[in-house]
Amino acid sequence: MRKRQAGSYRTIKDLVLDYVAKNDGRVEPSRIEEAVLLHFPDSAWKNSHWQWYRYQICKGRFKDEFSEEVRTNLSEGIRRNRRSHPAVKRHGDRILRQARQMISEAARGDSTLRFKINRWVFSRLQQDEIQTKKPLKNMLWDSGVRACQVCGKPFSSLRGVHLHRIDASMEYSDRNCQLLCRLCHNS
Ligand SMILES: [Zn+2]
Structure with missing residues (x-):
């Protein structure tokens, strides 16, 4: 005790x-x-x-x-x-409804075009999220993190180092992220 x-x-x-x-x-x-x-x-x-x-x-x-x-x-x-914030769902659903409607209107019944526009928007939004990771990894590295923050395995560079969000519902930020080795991140 x-x-x-x-x-x-x-x-x-x-x-x-x-x-x-x-x-x-x-x-x-x-x-x-x-x-x-x-x-x-x-x-x-x-x-x-x-x-x-x-x-x-x-x-x-x-x-x-x-x-x-x-x-x-x-x-x-x-x-x-x-648990997501109610405002996130409210705004998110409204934006999605508008986006779906705009994609439909732009495609004018062409299902291939609709698929391609949908994929383009999807991958660009995903890319926006990925782009936030790199400076965070550098920031953590520069603050002195040189080893996996779970198992302690030392890193010689940022190559292959994974950025892990501690609270998966929250954004990538220095407060919510750790550098982990691939094994610890995937387990
Ligand atoms: Zn590890």
């Missing part, structure tokens, strides 16, 4: 693991950030650090130190975040 008095943490890791245990895995990222900065004011704590701990507690090296209940609560927090 982890038990310590506030203010007596030797390391951020001690604090984080204790905080998770005390809160039975029900952790708001902003609250844990507050706690870290209270005890370690000089820390360069980032949300990605919390995501790393959360992953390690659910699946990684600290997994065995926590009860099933704590791990369930932690991963349910992840799932709660995955």
